[in-house]
Amino acid sequence: xxxxxxxxxxxxxxxxxxxxxxxxxxxxxxxxxxxxxxxxxxxxxxxxxxxxxxxxxxxxxxxxxxxxxxxxxxxxxxxxxxxxxxxxxxxxxxxxxxxxxxxxxxxxxxxxxxxxxxxxxxxxxxxxxxxxxxxxxxxxxxxxxxxxxxxxxxxx
Amino acid sequence: xxxxxxxxxxxxxxxxxxxxxxxxxxxxxxxxxxxxxxxxxxxxxxxxxxxxxxxxxxxxxxxxxxxxxxxxxxxxxxxxxxxxxxxxxxxxxxxxxxxxxxxxxxxxxxxxxxxxxxxxxxxxxxxxxxxxxxxxxxxxxxxxxxxxxxxxxxxxxxxxx
Numbered sequence: 241x242x243x244x245x246x247x248x249x250x251x252x253x254x255x256x257x258x259x260x261x262x263x264x265x266x267x268x269x270x271x272x273x274x275x276x277x278x279x280x281x282x283x284x285x286x287x288x289x290x291x292x293x294x295x296x297x298x299x300x301x302x303x304x305x306x307x308x309x310x311x312x313x314x315x316x317x318x319x320x321x322x323x324x325x326x327x328x329x330x331x332x333x334x335x336x337x338x339x340x341x342x343x344x345x346x347x348x349x350x351x352x353x354x355x356x357x358x359x360x361x362x363x364x365x366x367x368x369x370x371x372x373x374x375x376x377x378x379x380x381x382x383x384x385x386x387x388x389x390x391x392x393x394x395x396x
Numbered sequence: 397x398x399x400x401x402x403x404x405x406x407x408x409x410x411x412x413x414x415x416x417x418x419x420x421x422x423x424x425x426x427x428x429x430x431x432x433x434x435x436x437x438x439x440x441x442x443x444x445x446x447x448x449x450x451x452x453x454x455x456x457x458x459x460x461x462x463x464x465x466x467x468x469x470x471x472x473x474x475x476x477x478x479x480x481x482x483x484x485x486x487x488x489x490x491x492x493x494x495x496x497x498x499x500x501x502x503x504x505x506x507x508x509x510x511x512x513x514x515x516x517x518x519x520x521x522x523x524x525x526x527x528x529x530x531x532x533x534x535x536x537x538x539x540x541x542x543x544x545x546x547x548x549x550x551x552x553x554x555x556x557x
Contacts, residue, residue: 297487297520319476323493330454331505333490335483339550348488349507350521353514360509 241298250274250295253351257291257300260361282373285380289345289368300356301348302332302368308380309341317389318343321382325375325396332368334375343379345372406431406452409513413448413457416518437526444529446522457513459504459521460492461529467498467540474546475500478539482532485553489525491532500536502529 241249254273261268261276268278274293279286289304310318318336322343326333332347347368349356356364378395381387387395410431417424417435424435431450436443442464449458467475472495479493479500489504504521506513535552538544 294487299488301487315477316473319480320473320495322480323476323495326490326492327494330451331456331507333483333492333503335480335490337481337484337550339481339554340484344484346490350488350517352517352520354511357510360507360511363507363509 246295246298249298249351249355250293252355253293253300256356256358257293257361260358260365264362266365280369282369282376284373284377287369287372287376289365289372291364297350298352299348299350300364301346302364304345304368304372306334306343306345306372306376306379308383310336310343310383311341314383314385317382317392318379320389321379321392324393328396329371332371334379402452402455405455405508405512406450409457409508410450412513412515413450413518416515416522419515420519420522437522442530442533444526446525455507455509457506457508459489459506459525460501461503461525462499462501463529463533463536465537465540467500469498471540471542472498474539475536477546478536478549481550482536482553486528489528498540502532 251273257276261278266278268276270276275290277290279288285307287304289302292301294301322334322336332345334343334345336343345368347364349360349364378392382389382392413433414426422435422437424433426433431452433448435446437446444461445464447460451458475498476493476495479491483490489502492501492503502525504525506517506521535544535549539546539549
């Protein structure tokens with residue numbers, strides 16, 4: 241796809257995202273016309289997230305960093321916990337690399353043959369926040385040593 | 397969305413997927429009642445096995461490609477760490493890891509709520525997944541057999557993301 245068509249499709253997607261946030265009275269900041277950042281508070285923890293448009297891939301990626309650090313000594317338990325949770329999800333995934341001290345939730349959708357519908361945008365945001373809210377406190381407790389991996393597994 | 401429309405939408409997505417696989421000459425097995433397709437695509441080093449599911453209820457398309465080996469019991473932990481680490485290097489998809497059985501599956505999902513998925517979308521998803529699986533298969537295999545350390549595994553991704 242030529243670059244001008246990529247840019248036009250990205251712009252259309254950006255406008256759809258902004259309309260969704262405005263219509264639902266969700267606060268946000270947009271540092272450029274490819275990124276929207278927002279924050280919601282769940283039952284336990286704050287949930288910062290961003291929607292980033294990648295014109296070349298014709299893709300929107302929602303990512304959310306979980307608000308705690310992962311120390312080196314808990315890497316193995318976190319990996320096992322993340323894999324077990326990802327196994328249970330219909331869509332999206334949690335991830336972390338041993339070089340990174342944080343974990344993320346990531347969910348993407350492409351707008352190749354048709355624009356992202358309002359329903360899809362709503363799904364991306366609400367589904368992601370529901371999943372993050374379900375698991376972030378459990379991951380935080382595991383990361384802090386408050387619960388063991390076995391206890392984590394019993395909770396999910 | 398009305399149930400009839402959800403069904404219609406899912407059926408259309410499933411048909412487009414089959415049209416795409418026909419178009420590229422890919423052999424596959426269909427289970428139409430379950431909106432499921434099992435396909436094999438030839439990569440550089442290996443045959444890449446795909447399972448495609450169209451979920452009418454959630455209006456999601458699922459692409460799964462399971463690597464053709466398992467992590468033995470003494471390597472299960474490395475498999476979990478490697479799957480998490482490898483997932484961070486790709487803009488789309490992730491490595492799902494069944495820690496009880498040592499099975500690694502590359503997964504991608506696409507929503508078709510109130511919109512259609514065309515052949516170009518399927519082409520992008522299949523090409524992307526094939527490239528990823530073709531690239532990482534050897535690294536995961538060597539790690540699972542103790543022929544590569546976890547540090548070297550991660551280093552390879554850092555060097556050639």
